[in-house]
Amino acid sequence: MGISVTGVKPGNTTVTINSKTSPNISKRIPVTVKSRNLLAYGPAEGNGLTATVNSDGSLHVTGTATGQWRGLSWTFPCPVHGTVKLSGTSIAGLSFNIKCLDAKGQQLGDQMNLGNSVMAIPAGTVSLFLNVISTEATPTAKDGDLRIQLESGTTAHDWMRPDNTSLKGGL
Numbered sequence: 001m002g003i004s005v006t007g008v009k010p011g012n013t014t015v016t017i018n019s020k021t022s023p024n025i026s027k028r029i030p031v032t033v034k035s036r037n038l039l040a041y042g043p044a045e046g047n048g049l050t051a052t053v054n055s056d057g058s059l060h061v062t063g064t065a066t067g068q069w070r071g072l073s074w075t076f077p078c079p080v081h082g083t084v085k086l087s088g089t090s091i092a093g094l095s096f097n098i099k100c101l102d103a104k105g106q107q108l109g110d111q112m113n114l115g116n117s118v119m120a121i122p123a124g125t126v127s128l129f130l131n132v133i134s135t136e137a138t139p140t141a142k143d144g145d146l147r148i149q150l151e152s153g154t155t156a157h158d159w160m161r162p163d164n165t166s167l168k169g170g171l
Contacts, residue, residue: 013030015029036152037150037161038079039130042169044074049064049134058145061143065133070139073129077127083119083154084118086149089145089146093135093139098129100127100129
């Protein structure tokens, strides 16, 4: 006999299992449902840009980058291995990418961006580096929201708030 539990939304709950044959047998099991969005990010400031987290978990980015390819970044432990899909909405003049890093902080393989949005996480990856940067030769002022998602598999689903939106970012 097997039991299947399907999460409806991220959060914590308890499942109680009662025996039909022995009324005195009952088991409570804690269950945590996690977001399918594997990213971690939070407030950040640097290179002329500021990111805050909206109530829905998206990133609000304002300011003018100090130069092309300058922006904000977050580094966090790699939560999965295997194939992942990067998707999201952007702000004109800003781009985002993810790099896989080894234990020494060195990049492994190619960076992930919307142009090559399905990739296998390279062997030896211990952390991910999320980068939001200006693509403009002469950066202009920005004021908009980013909904970036990294998820297991090859299919993009509707955007979902990451579990961690309080990771301090920087340059």
